[in-house]
Amino acid sequence: MKIRVKFGKEGALCYIGHLDVLRTFQKIFRRAEIPMAYSKGFSPHPIMSFALPLGLGLSSEGEYLDAELDLESGQSSLFPPEHSASFEAIKGLRRELMERLVRATSVELPVYDLRFLPEKCENAMASVGRALYGLNLNQTWTSPLEQAGKSLLERESIPVEKKTKTRSLEMDLRPCIYRMSFHQNRLILELSAGSRANVKPEAVWELLLWEANLPENLSPLSIRRLDLMTESGLSLGEVGEEVPYV
Amino acid sequence: MRKLALSEKILNTVEKPARYVGGEMNAVIKDKEAVALRFAFCFPDVYEIAMGNLGLQILYDQFNARPDVWCERVYSPWPDLDKILREEQIPLFALESQDPINTFDFLGITLQYEMCYTNVLQVLDLGRIPLLARDRGEGDPLVIGGGPCTYNPEPLADFFDLFYIGEGEVSYNALFDLYIQMKQEGAGRQAFLQAATSIPGIYVPSLYEASYHPDGTLAAFTPLNSQVPKKVRRVIVKDMNTCAYPERPIVPYLRPVQDRVTLEIMRGCIRGCRFCQAGMVYRPVRERDKDSLMAIAGHALKNSGYDEISLSSLSSSDHSQIAPLVTELMEMCSRNRVNISLPSLRIDAFSLDVMSKVQDVKKSSLTFAPEAGTQRLRNVINKGLSEEDILRGSALAFHGGWTKVKFYFMLGLPTETEEDMRGIPALCQQVASLFFDEIPKEERKGKIQITASSSFFVPKPFTPFQWAKMEKKEEYLRRAHLVKDTFRAQPNARCLHYEYHDADVTVLEGVLARGDRRMGAVIRRAYELGALFDAWNEFFDDHRWQQAFADCQLDPDFYTLRERDENELFPWDFIDIGVTKKFLRREWERAMEGLVTPNCREKCSGCGAASYGCGICFEGGSQSPSPVTADAVPPSPASGRGRER
Ligand code: SF4
Ligand code: SF4
Numbered sequence: 104m105k106i107r108v109k110f111g112k113e114g115a116l117c118y119i120g121h122l123d124v125l126r127t128f129q130k131i132f133r134r135a136e137i138p139m140a141y142s143k144g145f146s147p148h149p150i151m152s153f154a155l156p157l158g159l160g161l162s163s164e165g166e167y168l169d170a171e172l173d174l175e176s177g178q179s180s181l182f183p184p185e186h187s188a189s190f191e192a193i194k195g196l197r198r199e200l201m202e203r204l205v206r207a208t209s210v211e212l213p214v215y216d217l218r219f220l221p222e223k224c225e226n227a228m229a230s231v232g233r234a235l236y237g238l239n240l241n242q243t244w245t246s247p248l249e250q251a252g253k254s255l256l257e258r259e260s261i262p263v264e265k266k267t268k269t270r271s272l273e274m275d276l277r278p279c280i281y282r283m284s285f286h287q288n289r290l291i292l293e294l295s296a297g298s299r300a301n302v303k304p305e306a307v308w309e310l311l312l313w314e315a316n317l318p319e320n321l322s323p324l325s326i327r328r329l330d331l332m333t334e335s336g337l338s339l340g341e342v343g344e345e346v347p348y349v
Numbered sequence: 350m351r352k353l354a355l356s357e358k359i360l361n362t363v364e365k366p367a368r369y370v371g372g373e374m375n376a377v378i379k380d381k382e383a384v385a386l387r388f389a390f391c392f393p394d395v396y397e398i399a400m401g402n403l404g405l406q407i408l409y410d411q412f413n414a415r416p417d418v419w420c421e422r423v424y425s426p427w428p429d430l431d432k433i434l435r436e437e438q439i440p441l442f443a444l445e446s447q448d449p450i451n452t453f454d455f456l457g458i459t460l461q462y463e464m465c466y467t468n469v470l471q472v473l474d475l476g477r478i479p480l481l482a483r484d485r486g487e488g489d490p491l492v493i494g495g496g497p498c499t500y501n502p503e504p505l506a507d508f509f510d511l512f513y514i515g516e517g518e519v520s521y522n523a524l525f526d527l528y529i530q531m532k533q534e535g536a537g538r539q540a541f542l543q544a545a546t547s548i549p550g551i552y553v554p555s556l557y558e559a560s561y562h563p564d565g566t567l568a569a570f571t572p573l574n575s576q577v578p579k580k581v582r583r584v585i586v587k588d589m590n591t592c593a594y595p596e597r598p599i600v601p602y603l604r605p606v607q608d609r610v611t612l613e614i615m616r617g618c619i620r621g622c623r624f625c626q627a628g629m630v631y632r633p634v635r636e637r638d639k640d641s642l643m644a645i646a647g648h649a650l651k652n653s654g655y656d657e658i659s660l661s662s663l664s665s666s667d668h669s670q671i672a673p674l675v676t677e678l679m680e681m682c683s684r685n686r687v688n689i690s691l692p693s694l695r696i697d698a699f700s701l702d703v704m705s706k707v708q709d710v711k712k713s714s715l716t717f718a719p720e721a722g723t724q725r726l727r728n729v730i731n732k733g734l735s736e737e738d739i740l741r742g743s744a745l746a747f748h749g750g751w752t753k754v755k756f757y758f759m760l761g762l763p764t765e766t767e768e769d770m771r772g773i774p775a776l777c778q779q780v781a782s783l784f785f786d787e788i789p790k791e792e793r794k795g796k797i798q799i800t801a802s803s804s805f806f807v808p809k810p811f812t813p814f815q816w817a818k819m820e821k822k823e824e825y826l827r828r829a830h831l832v833k834d835t836f837r838a839q840p841n842a843r844c845l846h847y848e849y850h851d852a853d854v855t856v857l858e859g860v861l862a863r864g865d866r867r868m869g870a871v872i873r874r875a876y877e878l879g880a881l882f883d884a885w886n887e888f889f890d891d892h893r894w895q896q897a898f899a900d901c902q903l904d905p906d907f908y909t910l911r912e913r914d915e916n917e918l919f920p921w922d923f924i925d926i927g928v929t930k931k932f933l934r935r936e937w938e939r940a941m942e943g944l945v946t947p948n949c950r951e952k953c954s955g956c957g958a959a960s961y962g963c964g965i966c967f968e969g970g971s972q973s974p975s976p977v978t979a980d981a982v983p984p985s986p987a988s989g990r991g992r993e994r
Contacts, residue, residue: 114351115372118360119602123367127602130374130654141686145709160361207654211372325357 105220121156135203140171154227165330232334234296238323251315354447368396371444393468401607410595421445441475460498463861464884503920506554507869515584550584587963596648609657618663619949626809633964666695696742714753722772781841805855813936819909853891865920929957
């Protein structure tokens, strides 16, 4: 049975890398006594994956993790709902799983939501297409940046150079920016993310500084990931249903 | 959310910022206004190493169980952050509250190895605590040292207000009670230190005076006033089953060196190898029984979420319930998909059977620690592992599919000859030949790989070899090269690999291990010259230390190249570890005669540790009616070998 967990990263957790957070979640599931399904092979590991790694130093309120549970093994007090299970019974299971996770995690790694995924659902990593970020700005730069933002959005293309390990490619950033809006001291960015084109908020930030003629060593007060979405803009937290089982 | 001591900018610059942010699972947060005593527990090395330490987890748990105490952690900042803290003048802080450590009541530093001594100074320095205890005033934390190196705390005497000699579970409560009471009464630092000497296991170095003979050896070591005890007796836990265990270990986010639950199954070792400090200073052997271990294991796994558990002790095979314990543990673990790791099990049919169930035979290796290459020298060091044991164990293992073997040896042991050195490759060759003889070609599952590694012997306080002399660096290297060349000449040289440890570090370790108070100046000078993270090859620089010795006009050879006189007063003699100096001397003499001494389970040798009134000394197995008096009657030489086997 597949589930998707929505979680956040705060405080110390902002400095914990992707793999360490994955290992931490494995421990959280164990503490919560929620049995995970394991991969086959000589060194089996729990089947669990993240939607998209988050850069070190960023906080978030919109991270996703897909996991496969093994409630059939009978190793826990949790049981998979019968085929004919009532709506209430499945809701009860979801509530129980949530409660256990919340109890087993820490305030700096909050668990917000949990959904059951249909068997054939694309996993979070494959379905991610956009990411939403909030950048907190210093008041004094807001208006030049807002101007710069406007002029960027008016362009048809924004060619930038993208360096890979071996060569540098030219790419167009314009279609990767779905949204760039200023709300007082806050800049909201909705950018391409995932395997097709992954644009980091820092890259857009650099572009804005350059366009606004601001010194390039300025950095936003903080960057926070707000959510992850599919290519078409649906939040990953809305994929699947709360109680879709059977 | 907690406020972090380091800015986002700094955290984004340093390598592995997770080392400095705390907030791990089971880390304890309290209201600092609501506690009477704040304790910063320091392991003076980098986070990943420090978090693997079991002692830290035990004391953290124990201290925080008191509502009036908040214990936090602090580790050595890695050189990248060290530089930033100095440049930006940020005081070193504890992980939990992120408050500067100089605002705490105590800074407790665990001393696990000599090569961390300069890191101790780094922590004090960055913590803005005066380096020298005598320069500290009322507002400064009390700096207390514990751990294995306190069995000779003298090289660090200048830097510590107190040392705790023995097992942490015993006296800290009394020390904290005393502190809290005296603080409320408004008593000063000096009064507290004086009063603390009445607590068992507490040593206050500033209340003792050392004087030296013209030849540099210690003449006298005397308390400054009559209330201070002449001897400080090591404190120990008498009953392991009633002593608390951290059932909620802190679970780091960064992968530590020990990424698992550590289950301490017993303390002490029955074997009495003559070079081994742990074997002497943790006597007598005290076990936790199987049922209490199973309960602890269950809780610790559940509360941490670890998927691995490791047995910990000096010699796990000697636990009297090892087989049923391992069997039960394996059942529990396989039900819950938890892996078991079993270090320090003797290789025999039982352990091989267990190992084949819990690990990949093809990838894992057998480990033997014969320490010396010939039976003669193994008798001298009292290592009861014979060639026959090794060959029998290896043969069993080869049939079970193992192809990798690791050997640990020491070079430079007392009485070592070239024959003993050549014995090392010879023994490895024998094991290689055994493989080819025992396993027919078609059944060989892989290439046999034998790795031998040797360290150089460092005489440690409170061992029978505490009188021994060391060699010069050049001599160590000559011996290592001789062994290496002999390895090359073996018929199966292709399958044999040999590596040896650094000789510079060995000599320095030797000086620090048996040094006296005068070493304090050298450690401080070396730190000023930039010595830091000396336990790390990439940072260790012997020149700094040579310079420090020269600047302080101390001769390192005085500490290493001298065989000590039978009656020499040692800097650590004021500590009473239970095991008597007389017993150690007797063991030294038996070593020189090549006589083996039986282990505690075979027969009590009256080492003195029975005076603690617990553990193996009072088990039926060791046939000792009254081991305390037994020490007064040393076995006569005439009783010789016959009695020993
Ligand atoms: S077996 Fe020997 S070397 Fe190992 S801990 Fe015991 S006394 Fe020390
Ligand atoms: S008194 Fe005897 S049994 Fe006890 S530790 Fe010493 S030698 Fe072993």
